[in-house]
Each structure stands twice: as structure tokens, then as C-alpha cells.
Amino acid sequence: GENVEQHPSTLSVQEGDSAVIKCTYSDSASNYFPWYKQELGKRPQLIIDIRSNVGEKKDQRIAVTLNKTAKHFSLHITETQPEDSAVYFCAASIAQAGTALIFGKGTTLSVSS
């Protein structure tokens, strides 16, 4: 079936460094690509999203890039802080699932001070 691959599964950085998480998807009809942050014991919450008519989107320290030809998108976090430590999920809308969001397996980001 259609899926979303996410790498790496764990990422450890020093405070102030940048972090990059990458995802690939298989459904060429996908048009919507959100990123969610899940803190321990909490529900996933949207941090940034991008639609297929845009190649890059930025919101303060967070940016997302999309390459539709290669079917991959990435999350970039600059100047990381300890409070960025969490699990991050990418997702893609999948046409075969009625444009439901199919999620990657997640990346556990640890930022040490």
C-alpha cells in the first residue's frame, strides 16, 4: 500500500545546532504534507505544513522543503533548544485513503544543553 518513510528514527543534537528530518512518500497524487510534534504524554500537534504548489515554507526556526519530483520533503529546525526535544512525525495525504493522512514512524529528537 501507499506509505511514508521517515529518517532518522532518532536524532541527538547539541543546543544551538540544526536538525533535519527527511520523509519520502509513494503516492504521486499527494498534495498536503504536515509535520507534527508530540511531547511525552501529549497529543500530536501541527507545527508546520506545506502544500504541493509550494517548494518551501518557513516559520521562525522551522522550515519545510518539498520536492514533488523526487517525492520527498524535509523538516529543518535551526538553533535548536531543549524544548524542541520531542517525537516528530511527517505525514502525507494519500488519495487511495480518501486523502487521509498517512504518517511516518516518527523521529525522536533529543536536544542537549
Add this chain to the structure above:
Amino acid sequence: DADVTQTPRNRITKTGKRIMLECSQTKGHDRMYWYRQDPGLGLRLIYYSFDVKDINKGEISDGYSVSRQAQAKFSLSLESAIPNQTALYFCATRAGRNTEAFFGQGTRLTVV
């Protein structure tokens, strides 16, 4: 605040028992979803619904059933619970096809 509410928040049940997880939303969204979260496996889609009469299976629907009682309510049932259904379950809603998903607080289910 408009929100997505799940009940119960935690539940321990025995193998073979029937259990229902409930989700209600005040966001006015038509699209509702049930996901299951397991460590290292991310969020996997169980069922999704576009309205009361439109219900669809997701990636991992075996062993589960759902009911959309109203636009605002979407319930997930395990007819005969088994231990490998122990997981964190999330309900979510969306306004449209290329829009954000809003998640409930989650239900932690343990089958013993």
C-alpha cells in the same frame, strides 16, 4: 474552545471482552479518523469517515469496527479484545482534504 474529546482516557480490559472507545468533537468538521500509536510504528490509520453514511477502512482495520452516530461522534469498537491491541488510540478530525488534523487527548488501552 472547540476541541476533540476522547473517553475513556485509560482502560484496562481482559482478552475476549468487547470495548468501545468514544470520540466527540465541537469543531464542526465532517472528517473523522481513528489512529493507533505503537512505539516505533508511528500513527497507523484504522478507519476514517467523511460523514454519517460514509465509513472506510484504513491500513489496519482487522479486529476493529466503527460507528458514526452523528457528525460530531465517532466510536471505535474492539469486538473481542486481544493483547496485541494494547496501544494508544487517537481520534482526529479535519475540515477538508488538504487541512490540518486535530487530535484528541488519546485513549491508552491495555488488554490483559
